[in-house]
Amino acid sequence: MEKKFAIAIITVLSLALIGLGIYTFNNSDNDEMMNDDSAMIVEDVSIPPTQQDDTAVKSNFDSQERQLLYLIEEEKLAHDVYTVLYEKYGARVFGSILNSESTHQGKVLTLLEARNIKDPRIDQIGKFQNTDLQQLYDELIAKGLTGEMDAYQVGVAIEERDIKDISNQLATTTEPDIIYALESLRSGSENHLRAFNRQISRY
């Protein structure tokens, strides 16, 4: 009896959604509903096209693309620097944060793939397409290898830079998925910054 009642409720809800022209999505299970055009049978009304400045749209896309390409390599820089410093000092903070930096790269990669932008990363520790980041990596490694305290300060410098760059990008983007992902990245970098500052205060 209860089962019949549940089936009846589900059927009524499904029909209501179909009537509204809504398709429920599920990341792991795309249950396709019956196609019903009833919600779309409305007389056509001529609507003027919206005014769009194509140059501005393209320019904004280029800017977003550049920022995402930079960001994924910046996250790789953090990962690669922490990998080298972990091997040198064996400090657990580097080990745990470098794993997190891999996750951060994955988040930016999702944004790149959603826009069909090619992943710029070179599959080699300490190698970057972006020449500024290549120079920064070399400088940070040189400093980080001079002593453990310097290594933690390198961690602070990287995380502060990440937070600043992410905040700048957040200030200019209006794309909801980028905002969602970057807020998550910034929160992660703030945690990393606190972890490095704790190490310095204990040293």
Add this chain to the structure above:
Amino acid sequence: MKITVYSTTTCPYCIKLKHWLEEKNIEFTEYMVDRNPYAAQAMISISGQRGVPFSTIEHEDGSMDKIIGFDRGQFEAVLAK
């Protein structure tokens, strides 16, 4: 006016909505929520639900209309504002 459509690759109503907008020469930005988890999270955050198509129409005065599903009448009313 800025129109954003959240859709999936397989949703028939999403395809109909996009064709309808294209026929009207209405520009829109599309996010595939089944391929882009951050877009999915943003959509759920904005709309409070998981149904697609979900559309937002941002007006020049800063106001935003939200439309769940493909309802031509509702779209026409919002676009005529």
